[in-house]
Amino acid sequence: MDDPLPEDVRPVPSTTHRPYFPTHGDDGYRVGHYDLSLEYKVSANRLGAVARLSATAVRPLERISLDLGAFRVGGVLVDGRPARFTHRDGRLHLTPGRPAPGPFTVEVRYSGAPRPVSSHWGGVGWEQLTDGVIVAGQPVGAPSWFPCNDRPDDKASYRIAVTTASPYTVVANGELVERRRAGQATTWVYEQAEPMATYLASVQIGRYRRTELGPRMLLFHPARLAGRAANDFGRQDRMMALFTDRFGPYPFRAPYTAVVTEDELEIPVEAQGMSIFGANHVDGARGEERLVAHELAHQWFGNSLTAAGWRHIWLHEGFAAYAEWLWSEESGGPSAAAHAAHWHRRLTALPQDLVLADPGARDLFDDRVYKRGALALHALRTGIGDLAFFSLLRAWTAAHRHGSVTTEMFVDLALEFTPRSYETFFASWLYGSRLPPLP
Template sequence: MVSCPRRITRVPRSSATVPFALALILALVLTACGGGGVHGKPGAFGARDPYFAKMGNGGYDVGHYGLTLSYDPGTKRLTGTAEITARATQNLSAFNLDLKGLDVTGVTVEGETARWNRAGQELTVRPHADLDRGETFRATVRYSGTPESITDPDTSKEGWLRTADGALALGEPTGSMAWFPGNHHPSDKASYDLTITVPEGLQAVSNGELTNETTTKGRTTFAWHTAEPMASYLATLAIGRFDITRSTTRSGLPVYVAVDPTQQKASEKVLAQIPEVMEWEEYNFGPYPFSSTGAIVDRGDDAGYALETQTRPVFPGAPDTKTLVHELAHQWYGDSVTPRSWRDMWLNESFATYAEWLWQEDHDGDTADEIFHSLYRGDYYEPADNKEIWAFPPARPSSAAHISDPPVYYRGAMVLHKIRQTVGDDTFYDIIQGWSAAHRHGTASTADFTAFVEKKAPGKDFSEIWKDWLYGDGKPDHP
C-alpha cells in the first residue's frame, strides 16, 4: 500500500533535476494518489440557519475582510475589490461567497486565477488547487455595478440604500451581501479594513477608527479599520454630507459622531449624552468591548429604523435617549456577544430592551418591575398592541419575518426580569456582566445562555422560566 502525502504542491519540471529513480517514485505516488494528495470537496452553500438557509457558507472561517471601494452617487456605480483572508475548515475543492447583484469581473485564490460561477446570491469559487483543512488562504474578488436594496421578510429595506446626498449601507439580517462578497452569517466574525473613495465634498463613515483621509484630483479616500471581530450584518457605510464631531469620554474612549446637517440641531442634546450613557452602561454591563464609539444620524426617511452597527449605531433622524441607550447597549449584547444563529435574536434585543428599563429605573422613571407588570397586565404604552408580545416565545420566532417582533424584545426582556426576580440583584448583575465577558467577541446560542445562568446561580430552579417564558406558547399564567 502506498502512503499518500496530504498535498504535493510542487512537482519537479524535469527528471533531470532529480535522480531518475526518485522521479519515477514521485510519478508512481502521484498516480496512486490521484494526482495530488487528499481530495477536497465543495463547502456547503449555506450555514444551515433555521430562518435564512442560504445565508453564510460552510468549509471555511473568515479572519479578515479588506474592502477597497469607490462610489459615485451621481452614477450610482460601486466598484470594489474584496480581499478575504480565511482558514479552510475542511479539505476544499470549492467554496461559496454570498453576493447579490453586482458584476464579478475576476476572482483569484492565493494569487492564482480561480474559476467561478454565479447562481442567485451564491458566488461559487473553484481554486486552482484544492485547499487543505487548516490552511489559511486569500481570495480576491473584483466586482462593480449598481448595488441594490434588499427587502426583508418583514418588508423593511436594507442593503444599499440611496440617500439624498449619497448612500447608506445596512446589513441586518441579509443586506451586507448587496455591497461586498462574504460569509454573511452572524456565526462568522472577522476584522475589517475598509477604504472608500468618493467625490470631494462628501464624507464616508464606517465602523471602527478612521486611520487616513486624503484628497486627490477631486476625490477623497477614507480608510477605516475595525480590529475587533465583527459580524458582517453589523458593517455599515454612510456616504454623504455630515457634520463630524470628535471627542472622548472621561475614560479617554474616542467618540466619532457624524450627523446629517438637517438633523444637527434636533440631535445635539441627545448625542451629548453619549459619554454619560457609555459610563452608565460600563458600570452595569462591564468593560466596553471596543476601541471607539459614536453614532451616525442620517435623515429620517433614509432608513425606517435604528441599527446597532458596531461602534457606530445608525439612527434615522434625531434619536431620543431611550433609543440611544438601546443601540449602545447592543455593543455588548449583539455586537460583542453575537447570536450563533438568527433564532437567537432575542439575546440581542432582550438585553437592549432591558437596558432601557434599567436606565428608566436609575433616572427617576418607572422601575423595571413596574414595566414588567404593566406589560403583563396589558396597560404598558409599548408596544401599541400589547397582545403582540404573546404571539410566540422569544426563543422560537414563528418565521424569518418575525425575528424583530415584540416577543423578541419585550417578552425577552421579561425573561431577564424573571431571572432577576429569582436570583436577586447581586447575582443578576454577576450574570449579565459575566455573560458579556465570557463570550466577548464571540458567538453564543440560547442554550449557552440558559446553561450560563444555571451555572452562575446553583441551587436556583429556572425550569419554569425556560418552559413558560422563554420557550412556552401563549401568556404564562402568573407574572
C-alpha cells in the first residue's frame, strides 16, 4: 500500500474545478462545422461577415447562446428561419422557433470594427497591425471576429473565406483550396478538415512573401526579412523530424505554416497548423530558435490534443517547453538534464503556491506552468527511462489525436508505462504546491 499523501500534495477536490471563463461557451450543444465568409477593409478596419454553424443540441434548448464581440448583428436564421435574438455583453442569445434536441443550423450576419476581447493579459483576438491583421485567440479571443461556442473542448471543422484588397496575402488554418481575384480584391478560401478549438482559429493578413521551407512546410514573411527568416527557420525540418520521432506523426494534412509579421510582437502566437512570430523574433542568428521549436511542438500538444478545460493548460505549455529542451540537446546545445537543473534552481526560489494541474485563470500563462510542466516530464523521463517515456508520448498523441484531454487522462495512461506505482509521484508534481526534488 502506498504511504498516505501529505496534505499539500493531495489531489485538488473536483468541486474546485469550475470553468476559468464561465461567461464563455455553452454546454447545451456542440458545433460540428463553421463556415465563415469575411470581407475586410484593412485601412478602415471594417469587417462584414456571414457565419454559418452546423451544430447538435444535446438537450432541448429554449435558448441558443453564442459568444460574439461588439458587432452590429443584421439578422439571424435558425434552421433557415428568422429567429429572435438579443446581443449584449459579448453574448448573442437566440430563441429558436421550437426547442428540440438534435441537429440545427445557425446563420449570423454581422458587421463592424473588430477589436480584441479584454482579458487578464490585455486584448486577445483580432488585432490591427501597422499594415495588416493578426489574430491571437488564446484563450478567449475567438468572439472578436466570429460567433462561436467559445470553449476549448468544442472542436469543429472550418471553412474560412476572406476577401480583402489584392496587395495583401491572407493566411488561415488548413489548406488553401481556392484563390480568386475580382477587380481590386482577392478571395482566399481555406478548409480546416481536422477538428479545431475556437481559440486556435486564425486569420493573418499582410504584405507577405511565401517561401517553401521543405516538404509540407511554408513560411510567410515581409520581403525585407527574407534572409533572416530563411536562416532562423532553416532547421525547422530537423525539428519536424525529431518531433515526429519522439511524438508520432505530424497530426495535420495541410502544410505547417509559420508567419513573420512586419510588426514586433511580445510573444509568438499559436494557432492550429500555424505559428506567428514578430519581426523581433527574427534576428538572422537563430537567437529565438527555441521559440520556433516551442510553437511547432504545440501542433501535437495543444492543437491536436487540446485541453478539455483551461486548468489542464500544462498539457500544452509544459510539453512544448520540454520540446525546447529536446531540441536543445538534439542540436548541440545544453542537454535536457542541464535545462532541468537550471530551471529547478530558478523555480525553487519562487513562491511555492502554484498547483500545476489547476493553476487558476490569472496564472494560466505563468512561467512556472511552462517550466514546472517541463520539469515534471523530465522527472518522469528520468524515472522510467527514455524507451518507456517516449513510447508513452507516442501512445498519448495516438490515443487522443484531434481530441480533448485532461490531466487525469494523461496520468491514467502514464501509469501503464511505469514499472511501479507512481501515484505519489504524480500527486506531488501535478497537485502539490511545493516543487518536488528532481530524481
